[in-house]
Amino acid sequence: MKIEFKNISKSFGKVQANSKISFTISTGSIHAIIGENGAGKSTLIKILSGQILPDEGSIKLNNKKMILGSTQEANKKRIGILGQDPLDFSNFTVLESFLAGGNKSSVIVSKSKIEKIISEFSKKFDWEIDVNSLIKDLSVGQRQQLELIRLLYLGAKIIILDEPTSGFSLDQKKKVFDNLRELAAKGYSVILVSHKIEEILEICTKVTILQNGSVLQTLDLPVDPKLLIKKMFGKSSEITNNLTPSFIMNNNNNAKNLSLEIKEFSSEEKIKLAEGTIIGVAGLQGSGSDKFIKSFYSYSPQSKVYSDEITSVEYSNITYVASDRLEKGLFPDMTIKEHIALMYNSKSLINWSNTLELTKNLINTYGIVGNPETLAKNLSGGNQQRLMLALIKENTKLLLLEQPTRGLDIGSAKFVWENLFQTRSKKNLIIFSSVDLDEIYDYSDYIICFYDNKIVSTGYKNVLSKSIVMEKISGN
Known part of the structure; x- marks a missing residue:
């Protein structure tokens, strides 16, 4: 289906998100x-x-104007979107969520039929989805997998994928890409929003580059990847994803010890680590790595941290940064200023004048593109992540992060890690999970490998090679 964007503009307060955007996406x-x-x-x-309803502009599908600002109209036109943070029902089972998502006809579909559909698609993509699992117990990647199955089942003709592969293994990604190529060959239109240049060059036929809310250029692919990076970042095109190696390892010999106690995920053991250590938890989606992160913050923890000075780290000294920013990390309909007010005035009346000044300072410090009155849901993924970093408490002893750079561009990912290294200097323990092996290996002092909900290997980075980590998380 041919898609024509004509002069699309949209602002949120003083932030101009889209400005006179015009370009065409060809059928197939x-x-x-x-x-x-x-x-x-x-x-x-x-x-x-x-x-979202634009302030001005139009969209044509096969030369016919589309009614904008209506999800019902988009559904009627067979437009399906797989977002970074899937919209689903957290307290439903997979089966219930799928049934609630609607059918492609008015015919009532049985539970057994839905189970069969999910099973067939899961086998096709090599996914493991238990239809009886609660949505809230699934990782973001598994929820993305379920949502893609739903889109294909409902017969979407225009498929929008927003950073879709962060939850897929290499083999799963290959199968998804093969399927998308088949759909494009049948006349479907596929839109891929991604920061992963290698993926774009692997599967896409054209690319439109946006800069400051406007179209910079539309190019036929393939092209030199360095050109795309230069177009995306302009003067920042020399950004790399690595920090100086000497800045990575924690060499503080005077640091106190923290004991990491691990239960359930392996035979009970304690790991002694110096304060300021960064622990990377490696594993594919569904391996248990994200559950491990959550376990430190649950009310009946399966894992604990003890220090030399106190019996255990108190909940008030633990900060948890969820991978699902809008579902678990932020309040979508609250402003940046209101988030800051909640974090910094939790035990007192809110002084809005002081809060406004603090908010402006934090927006500047963390480079958030927005103003104090911008709603969290109207921020880009990178700016939502920057806001979550701004909310980290000063007295944090244990910082827990799930997929900290999921869906972020190179510049934003670098900013996140520079900020985390500054946080590490405050003598706390940082534990993060990631499906990106390069991220695990670049930024960890100590690595924990997960496979099939079990810890299969642990060790310092200078002992565990990247190839060993890859083998361990793959079950070899």
Whole structure:
């Protein structure tokens, strides 16, 4: 299906998210939309999917104007979107959530039929989805997998994928890409929003680059990847994803010891680590790595941290940064200022004048593209992550992060890690999970490997090679 964007503009307060955007997506193409965080990508695809009404502009599908600002109209036009943070029902089972998502006809579909559909698609993509699992117990990647199954089942003809592969293993990603190529060959239009240049060059036929809310250029692919990076970041094109290696390892010989006690995920053991250590928890989606992170913050923890000075780390000294930013990390309909007020005035009346000044300072410090009155849901993924970092408490002893750079461009990911290294200097313990092996290996002092909900290997980075970690998390 041919898609024509004409002069699409949208602002949120003083922030101009989209400005006079015009370009065309051809029938049967796989078209990438790229740009650094805050470039306007998410706003544009939300307009196409009916979630947001633009201030001006139009969209034509096969030369016919589309009614904008209506998800019902988007559904009728067979437009399906797989977002970074899937919209689902956290207290439903997989089966219940799938049934609640609607059918492609008015015919009542039995539970057994839905189970069969989920099973067939799961086998096709090599996914493991238990239909009786609660949605809230699934990782973001597994929820993305379920949502893609739903889109294909409902017969979407325009498929929008917003950073879709963060939850997929290499083999799963290959199968998804093969299926998308088949769909494009049948006349489907696929829109891929991604920061992963290698993926864009692997599967896409065209790319539109957004910069500061406007179209910079549309290019035929393939092209030199360095050109795309330069177009995305301009003067920041020399950004790399690595920090100086000497800055990575924790060499503080005077640091006190913290004991990490692990239960259930392996035979009970304690690991002694110096304060300021960064622990990377490696594992594919569904391996248990994210559950491990959550276990430190549950009310009946399966894992604990003890220090030399106190019996155990108190909940008030633990900060948990969820991978699902809008579902678990932020309040979508609250402003940046209101988030800051809750964090820094939890035990007193709110002084809004002081809170406003603090909010402005934090927006500047963390480079958040927005103003104090911007709603969290209207921030880009990278700016939502920056806001979550701004909310980390000063007295944090244990910092827990799930997939800290999921869906972020290179510049934003670098900012996150520079900030985390500054946080590490405050003598706390940082534990993060990631499905990105390069991220695990680049930024960890100590690595814990997960496979099939069990810890299969642990060790310092200078002992565990990257190839060993890859073998362990693959079950070899």
